[in-house]
Amino acid sequence: MTRSAHRIAFGQRLRDLRQEHDWASQEAFAHHVGLDRTYVSGLERGTRNPTLDVLVKLAHGLDVTPSELLSTVK
Template structure:
């Protein structure tokens, strides 16, 4: 599994655990709902700034969202 897919799955799990809709998460993070959908499906490669915005909206550490991404991943 690639880094974007792992990140997207982690975002989805954190969002569902928080009880937030995808639309609400996008709003809280200052992003478009379609962008958030692409992130969760592993179709976007968000910047560090976007990762921080998503983490802040979910009230979790950014490290939670990148958990499970191998350090030596080569894409």
Template sequence: MADWRGIVGRNVRRLRQSAGLTQEQLAFDASIDLTYVGGIERGRRNPSLLVMVRIAEALKVEPQALLDRDNG
């Protein structure tokens, strides 16, 4: 079974860094707590679908980019 929390976390970090955003900027843009972003990126938090959509919108990507196993 795939480690989806890890895949999502790695994708969020990669896309955030590619966008030149800090965790704080991403948290603000997605209207989520800064510590929650860190937990997601470390693969320790299990974001809901709605949180993943808000993160994707803040990163200006489609939500499925967060689930891409090839880059995760």
């Protein structure tokens, strides 16, 4: 699985937002948004390539806009 600069930036942003929004565990957050914990883990490590549908689902689960979710991605 390829890690690239934009995937790593996205993963870090996702982790930061999850923790800021008081989802201490990946598992609880994954359940909240209807995704698998291992998939969320891969997203945060920058090894996965989420689709727009997944980005929207993550953003809604974090109470941010999809645009805010990508704010650090270049």
